[in-house]
Amino acid sequence: MKDMHDMNTSLLEVANLSVTLHTAKTSVQPVDNVSYSVKAGEVLAIVGESGSGKTIMNMAPLGLLPAGVDSEMSGSVRFEGQDLLSAGNGKLRQVRGGEIGVIFQDPLSALNPVRRIGRQIAEISERHLGLTTKQAEKKVAELLALVGLPDPLSRMQQFPHELSGGMRQRVGIAMSLAGEPKLLIADEPTTALDVTVQAQIVELLKDLQKRLRMAIVVITHDFGVVSGMANKVAVMYAGRLSELGSVDDVLLDPVHPYTRGLLKSVPSLDSEIGSEFIGLPGHPPDLSRRIDGCPFAPRCFAALESCREHRPPLLPVPHSAAARVVACPVVLNSHAEAV
């Protein structure tokens, strides 16, 4: 049935999502009125600096925030038409692992140190696919082979600390697949790994996506990952969406000043040796304060007085694909003139 799902309706539909976190000392709003959607089989990359709310935005609706964090959400997050924010605990438990798989940033701390790898994966298939212990173990062996772990049967008997970082992340990926989900959320899947391993993991994810035809939301700050596997990119800044569009459009022709700055700060092999590293000036704003206007204005080269007063709306970019939107009227105007 999965494959029958209409490619044109959205699998995940996020509308006007805001998340506020309360701790004993402060409240912050790391996600502020964000909307986007993911179609079946599509790969959406969400990029932004650390602390821009990418992870919270994806984890909070699933109830996967760390212990001791209280969150308050508004808006809607529809998965196959059902709103997760109003769904009960039982429904959420079915969605987690069964419909939506999650890959975590640090595979070492995300895996249970005192349980064997095989069991940690098998229990998901037992829970969501109704497999018996034997069937589940067989499936785990297949999964481990699928994610490229040599000698899966003996790996299943091992503990997480007995594997290398790259292998652990492969286990993490196998784990996220064990319930045969339709959507995978990968939270910085390569950040905690060695550079050489990073490329392998991206390659693996891309390959799996093609074979299993899953949708993936990959959260990252690495443009290598974006160009390597995504179809669509959402750029986040200070809890808000600043630009959304297809990978080719956004990477080759960034419109929002923040996206441009981000892309410029990526060192490239083509740039001359000794050429100056270009970073973004200044710091992201404090999310516990109220932000009027464009949050990027203080760091923006194109900022006008009006930018600090009103929140810039997401507007379609003229002469480009329909799904392409940018939250910067200033640049849009000049863009329109230029074309």
Place this chain on the structure above:
Amino acid sequence: MKDFISTLRAVGWPINLLIAFFIFITLFGSFITPYDPNAQDLMSALQSFSTRHWLGTDNLGRDTLSRLISGAQTTLVGVTIILAMAGTVGMVLGTISGFFGRWVDEVIMRLVDFGLSVPSLFVALAIVGVFGPSYWNMIIALSIAWVPIYARLTRGVVKAAVNQPHIESLRVLGASRTRIIVHHLIPVALGQVLIYASADAGLLALAIANLSFLGLGVQPPLAEWGQMLVSGMPYLQEAPRLVILPGVALTLMVVGFNLFGESIALAKNPRPLSKRKLALRRQLFMKEKAA
């Protein structure tokens, strides 16, 4: 020191209040005791609760309330002296051990290991057994028994601090050992030791009571709860209050210290906010947003 104050804040006021109450009694108890705690009056022995003697009298006719207050003094003063002595010696040993390392560390830590593997009451009892029961022998014995834990604690803190870049750079810059120890290591260790000591006070209060209960700690006629309890034991049937009152007083004091220690342990873990706090936070946030 800053650590210590922020910890107090994290503990919560009921516990701090309970401890403050006992400290108050210790400081000003002598002014509020209705009778001389040691004044015997055999004519009014073993009286029950009355307006003259609020909490009754013991087998020698001494006023129980006065003796309970006096007992609080004995315990807390003892605890303070022992903690000060054990803490100081422990900090010195721990600092030496952590700072110099190598064989000095090895020797000191082996001794500490031994001290930690044998429960303190055994060590204290053996020392009192050899030197004879008296107040000061008890203080010394318990201090010795309590040194290892502080040495271990300090060593850990010092070791962690020594490896930090800013201490490393001080060394490179040519700061003398004494300067590093006195100005940079001791203050860090002191904060930790103070926190631990305040949580540890309950155990010490119990240890003093245990020794005194066995007749090997505080000697009569000085009032002490453990000893009051043991002298009340023969009257358990006719006047159980002589056993219950000192027991409850001691339990309360230890509960205070233990809760204090536990709050410290728990404060390290993130916990979900209580409903009330969450609502408060929410309101505050809305206000900030609206402003």
Place this chain on the structure above:
Amino acid sequence: MLKVAINRGMSAAVLIVIASIFSFIIIAAFPGNVAALIAELRGGFVTHDVVAKVAEDYGLNDPLPVRYFAWVGDVLQGDFGHSLRTGEDVSAAIVKRLQATFILIAGGITVTLIVGVTLGFLGAMWPNGTVDRIVRVIAVVCVSVPKFFMAAMLILAFGVMMNLLPTFGFRGPLSWILPSIAVGIVPGALLSRIARVALEEAMSRPYVVTAKSKGFGRRRIIFRDALPNIVPVCLTAVGMDIAFITQSSLIIEPIFSWQGVGAYFVEAARFRDLPVLQSCLLLFSVFFIIVNLSVDLIVMTVDPLQRRAARA
């Protein structure tokens, strides 16, 4: 693994040597004339000649190292000397008293486990709820109650008021109940607190979020993911509890008039019965060192993280 085990064993051996030196020195440090004390305790007239003869008999004039090795040699052959007070053979007296102490320790551990597991379980099932709060209060109060007060209250309730259980002497299983409870409740409460704090810590770890992402409910996560992680902590706590219970025997045995090793030790401390004091201190120290070692080794085999560390 084996290497680490041997290493631990060596450290334990070093600790035992330190224990023997400590037990020896503390007696050698006796202020005043040991010979005079012995002569006095033996009764009769204390003259210079008698004191000199005692000193000669006990080898008190030899240098300390010689005396130490002579003593260690005796101990290794099972000769702990004679009580100054009663003249009784110390090793025989201790053997006679071992039974009571072992029963007390065994009974105490049973009570500890029952109390600890029950309270810990109740608290974990409904975390931060009413049950947890009540359990927490009970546990904190139990931890804080002095052992002798607990014993006195048990005697008052079950002996004096209800007249249900014997409160005096070591006479059959019924008489074991109250002392076991008196000695086991506090470590039981302590165990439940340690388990509870460890569980709360474990539940704040990332792997719990992972388990949640698999679609499991809280209870299952507690049992499958968090509990296995706190087993080593709990085992260590049980080891500490054994030490604690043994320490309590010093207080509880005299209260219930049990002729155990703990009571023997206290008696020796009261009457300055130096050979007994020395022997008991050494025996208890060695006992604790061995218990610690066993717990370490058991935890090492149970905890996969330590197993790895041990192999590397």
